[in-house]
Amino acid sequence: MSALGSFIWSIADQLRGPYRPNQYGTVVLPFTILRRLDCILEPDQATVRELAAKFENPNRLKVEVKKATGRTFYNTSNYSFANLLADADGLADNLADYIDRFSADVDVFEYFDFKKEILALEKAGLLREIVKSFGKVDLHPDVVSNSDMGDAFEYIIRKFNEAANETSGDHYTPRDAIRLLVDLLFAEKDVDLTEGGIIRSLYDPTAGTGGMLSLAEEHLLAENPDAKLGLYGQEYNPQSYAICKSDLLAKGHDATNIAFGNTLTDDAFKGRQFDYCMSNPPYGVDWKQYAKAVKEERDSAGPYGRFAPGLPATSDGQMLFLLHLAHKMRAPEDGGGRVGIVMNGSPLFNGAAESGPSNIRRWLLEKDLVEAIVALPTNMFFNTGIATYIWILDNTKHPDRQGKVQLIDGTSFWTKMRKNLGAKGREISDADRVKVVRLYDDFEDADPELTKVLRNDEFGYWTVTIERPLLDEGGNPVVNRKGDPKPDSKKRDTENVPFTYGGSTAGAAAEREVIQAYFDAELKPHVPDAWIDWAKTKTGYEIPFTRHFYKYVPPRPLAEIDADLEKQVAKILDLLREVEG
Known part of the structure; x- marks a missing residue:
């Protein structure tokens, strides 16, 4: 549990009455983001105001602010948490002014309809106390790390959804699962990520709150502090998009690399390819409502379109994301790309021969894109206990892996959690993760009971x-x-x-x-x-x-079964005698 998240959520207790518990998040989330950005901008506010008075052109101002502060975003308002409470009568208007004067790339508050919430808080007589409470929390990255901030957001979302009787699985993936995915994504032996000045790109079409992007960046920077990793993503949930974008802003990334919208119907990075791609798409989600757009794209794009190999049943769209990512890998002639995606078991086997799912698997295997598939422990995710798998794709496989797929049974590598979080009662510890990655690295020399290497055919x-x-x-x-x-x-x-x-x-x-x-x-x-x-x-x-990986377990001897049955019959007869007596 995030202590910071718990503290921030406690502020929501002040909302009791005018707000129902399932509405707390509409206030807590945008205020948390606002205070985070406020803490980052506070040291340079005076400088930015001076520059704003001097340069009216937004493009020129952005350049000058970047020179002076090193940041790409800014706020030109005369207000901040430091002085908002000084004008009690004008608090709502001044807060709205503060939000309006962020640079154009900070559009996150629009996705919360935040101004409406400000007026509602003012009407309920709660605005002053909420601003006062958040003003006491120091959320500067020097005090609260990006990782801790991510934990806090995820905790708040989980609490919000529990109150609304909804699931949080559409918003984020457990960090232990992400870390394993990241380790596998960057595990290829002949890729030297430690060389000086390397520049790589990472893309998540279902970015959620940005957890995958953040942990991937942490992993790469831990190996090579001088590396540059451009982060790109798209997200269709308004609140998750806002959190993801604000998180990247806080880290100094180009916020325009995070797009809002449905990846399957409107690819915000059409024509772009990436060094690394990763995703945890929603499982079993119906895509009937945009099936027409997907089919029209398939028909118009021809044999090289992203959905050309086939379409899954409209009851489950996760294989659409699998195809999308396969087409987002950097071309082999440009250095190649790798994909890591988490899915449930159905993409492994659903659909008869020459059905959409079967044809998708055929395309992936005949193109020799599938490098490894890892079975994860059950009860790993917050909203489901079903079996899940990590697929690793690569369009420039190491020569030893060409024409082959490695299957890894990682279902036994888990550690019991002290307290369940929803359906999540197990986690992949650091030691568990090392064991799985070692199986991957060892390839054909690994334990045959835990990994199999098979030809594509x-x-x-x-x-x-x-x-x-x-x-x-x-x-x-x-x-x-x-x-x-x-x-x-x-x-x-x-x-x-x-x-x-x-x-x-x-x-x-x-x-x-x-x-x-x-x-x-x-x-x-x-x-x-x-x-x-x-x-x-x-x-x-x-x-x-x-x-x-099936292991035959012989049935018990008949004599042993008969003995157990006789014991049960004897107990039943004793109970009947007691009733009759």
């Missing part, structure tokens, strides 16, 4: 249609004009034939040969009148993760 299969003849009343096959037997649709069946059947390593190229061998060995002896309808053969890809 080992995930492919053909769905084959098997026909049997239609018989007349006399039991004879019915034939068509050419003398071929007509199929009986009631006896029609399908078989899934792995690319690797019979030890084949030729992949899709050996379709006829492998299918025929399977038919001759597995089906013909049992149904000699059957045949293959080759025209209906479909190609599919699935990643049966659980099957590869």
Whole structure:
């Protein structure tokens, strides 16, 4: 639990009465952001006011402020938390003036409809006390680190959503899960992130409150303090967007790199590619409401569009983000890119052969983009206990990894938390994280019970249609004009034939040969009148993760089971005797 977050949330107790608990966040969140920015700007306020009086052109003023303060954003108002309370009668107007006079890139308060809240607080007689309370909290980065500030925002959001009986999973990802994702994203052996003056870019299309971007930057700077990491993101939740953008402003990043909007219908960075991409998209979220726009883009963009490989069912859009990120990787000729994305289990296997999901997997595997998939422990996220997986994509794989996918079973690497946070009762400790990354690094020399390295073609299969003849009343096959037997649709069946059947390593190229061998060995002896309808053969890809790590547990001996049953029967009889007595 964040002590700072708990303290800030306690300020909300003053809102009791005029505000319901599920409305506290609409006041607490924007005031926290405002006070954070106020603490950052306070040392240079006088300088900025002098520059504002001298330079009326906003572009020129921005340049001069950057020279004088090193910051890209500023506020030219004569008000701040230091003097807002001096004019009690004009507090609401002066606070509104303060918000209005931020530089144009500080648009975050619009997404809270903050001026409306100011008037509501003034009407309820609460504005003065709220401003006074926040004015006592020092949120300067020298006092409250960016990491602690992020924890505080996440705590406030969780409390807000608990009060509203909503989930917080759409807003942020647990930091222990992010740290593992970041470690894997930056774990490639032949990428030297410690060289002087390196410049990299990182993109999150579901940025939330910015937790992934922040921790990735922390990781890189810990390895190389001189590195430069440009952070980019897009977020469609107004409050999360505002928090994310204000966080980057506080760190001195270019705030225009954080965009508001729906990534799937309006890519704010169209045409841009990045060194690293990461995301925790929403699971099982219906995208029917913008399916028309997605399909129109797919149809108009042609074979090279981001959704060209296929579309998942409209009941779950997470594979759309998977495709989006695959198209956001920097091109191989420009140095290549890597992707880390957290998803639930359905993208591994959902959809039959040649369905949208299967075709997406086929495209990713045939393009040799999937490098590793890591199964995370259950009960890792705040709003769900389901199984989740980290996918790592790379379009410039190390030569040892080309044509292969590494599966890592990380479900046993967790530490029990002292207190559950929603559905989250487990966390990945530093030691757990090191073990998983070591399995990744060791690759084919790692523990075979915890990791498997498979060829891309080992995930492919053909769905084959098997026909049997239609018989007349006399039991004879019915034939068509050419003398071929007509199929009986009631006896029609399908078989899934792995690319690797019979030890084949030729992949899709050996379709006829492998299918025929399977038919001759597995089906013909049992149904000699059957045949293959080759025209209906479909190609599919699935990643049966659980099957590869299945451990057979033999049933208990019958004698042991009988003994237990006899004990239970004896207990029941004793209870019946007591009732009868």
